[in-house]
Amino acid sequence: MLGSGQSAKMPTKIVIAVVLFFSCQLLLFWSNFEDLDEKKASLEAAVARLERRKDVLRKQIMDLERESFRINKTLLRSEILLKDRLPLLKNPRNLSPIFFVTPTHYRPAQKADLTRLAQTLKAVPNLVWIVVEDAEKLSEGIAAIVKSSGLQYGHLHALTPTNMKLNESDPNWKVPRGVAQRNQALSWIRTNFAGTVRGVVYFGDDDNTYDWRLFDEMRSIEKAGVWPVGIVGGQLVETPMVSTTNGSVVGFNARWKPNRPFPIDMAAFAVNVSLIHSYPNAQFSYEVPRGYQESTFLVGLDLQRNELEPKAANCTEVYVWHTRTEHPKLNSFDRRRFQLRENLTDVERRAVL
Numbered sequence: 548m549l550g551s552g553q554s555a556k557m558p559t560k561i562v563i564a565v566v567l568f569f570s571c572q573l574l575l576f577w578s579n580f581e582d583l584d585e586k587k588a589s590l591e592a593a594v595a596r597l598e599r600r601k602d603v604l605r606k607q608i609m610d611l612e613r614e615s616f617r618i619n620k621t622l623l624r625s626e627i628l629l630k631d632r633l634p635l636l637k638n639p640r641n642l643s644p645i646f647f648v649t650p651t652h653y654r655p656a657q658k659a660d661l662t663r664l665a666q667t668l669k670a671v672p673n674l675v676w677i678v679v680e681d682a683e684k685l686s687e688g689i690a691a692i693v694k695s696s697g698l699q700y701g702h703l704h705a706l707t708p709t710n711m712k713l714n715e716s717d718p719n720w721k722v723p724r725g726v727a728q729r730n731q732a733l734s735w736i737r738t739n740f741a742g743t744v745r746g747v748v749y750f751g752d753d754d755n756t757y758d759w760r761l762f763d764e765m766r767s768i769e770k771a772g773v774w775p776v777g778i779v780g781g782q783l784v785e786t787p788m789v790s791t792t793n794g795s796v797v798g799f800n801a802r803w804k805p806n807r808p809f810p811i812d813m814a815a816f817a818v819n820v821s822l823i824h825s826y827p828n829a830q831f832s833y834e835v836p837r838g839y840q841e842s843t844f845l846v847g848l849d850l851q852r853n854e855l856e857p858k859a860a861n862c863t864e865v866y867v868w869h870t871r872t873e874h875p876k877l878n879s880f881d882r883r884r885f886q887l888r889e890n891l892t893d894v895e896r897r898a899v900l
């Protein structure tokens with residue numbers, strides 16, 4: 548049969564073809580297999596490289612996070628500095644001067660209090676610090692503090708009289724501190740800054756606490772500026788009350804002697820220096836009831852309540868606190884030597900004189 552004759556030959560060819568085909572496949576497979584081995588090796592190498600890279604990157608991320616934390620901290624610090632200080636540093640020469648009057652008397656914490664105040668005022672541009680000692684003569688220790696503040700200053704003294712005639716029915720009345728000293732400062736300003744019409748006068752005791760923003764607020768005062776004072780008069784804050792309709796002072800929240808013409812603390816106001824010159828007799832007085840020093844002075848400047856300029860965001864911010872330094876408990880040996888200023892060691896003198 549034709550078909551079977553041919554079919555006897557065909558299988559051989561087919562077999563050869565099949566064998567060839569599979570040989571090729573096998574070769575191909577082997578070559579692929581070797582390729583795969585290589586690929587596997589190179590992939591493993593790549594994985595190892597990537598692992599190393601991952602470690603490096605992880606370390607870099609940690610470094611960057613640390614750096615970013617550090618930068619944020621610096622940024623925050625700078626923002627705080629800018630917010631608080633920029634208004635004061637903008638143009639120191641064009642800022643009207645502040646005459647900051649500090650009466651001070653001899654006591655164990657005097658040097659500490661004045662040091663703290665000097666370091667607050669040091670940062671304030673165009674401020675004249677007038678320190679008036681309640682003493683017969685100037686003290687060298689205080690002179691050193693005032694000089695090293697780097698501020699313009701006046702260092703004066705005025706002794707509080709001890710034999711004041713007590714014309715006061717109040718049994719708690721004592722000769723008030725600060726009267727002679729503030730008056731001495733006023734007379735010094737009237738003499739030494741006679742031609743000065745720009746600037747404000749502020750009475751800043753040596754143990755109060757002052758926010759720098761207070762100084763920025765007071766520079767714009769035209770006649771008399773007022774603001775809240777923290778922790779004073781038995782209250783958390785004493786403040787003028789400001790009308791929300793026209794922004795003028797309409798009252799005060801003081802509970803202690805609220806009928807005073809100006810029921811406010813010495814730290815609650817500042818006045819334009821031109822008023823000090825215009826009213827040369829305006830001053831503090833021993834002849835007034837307790838708590839009337841501020842009112843006596845402001846009435847002496849012919850000021851009315853409705854002329855007061857509310858500062859510190861319409862009297863809603865507190866930038867000064869009537870803090871008191873506690874009387875230190877000294878043993879009688881040290882107290883006596885301090886009072887007499889005798890037999891003090893060098894380091895003791897440095898602590899308190």
Ligand SMILES: *[C@@H]1O[C@H](CO)[C@@H](O)[C@H](O)[C@H]1NC(C)=O
Pocket residue numbers: 790791792793794860861
């Ligand atoms: C104070 O109050 C007045 C009147 O309500 C207002 O015009 C003014 O903008 C306020 N000032 C501040 C600093 O809040």
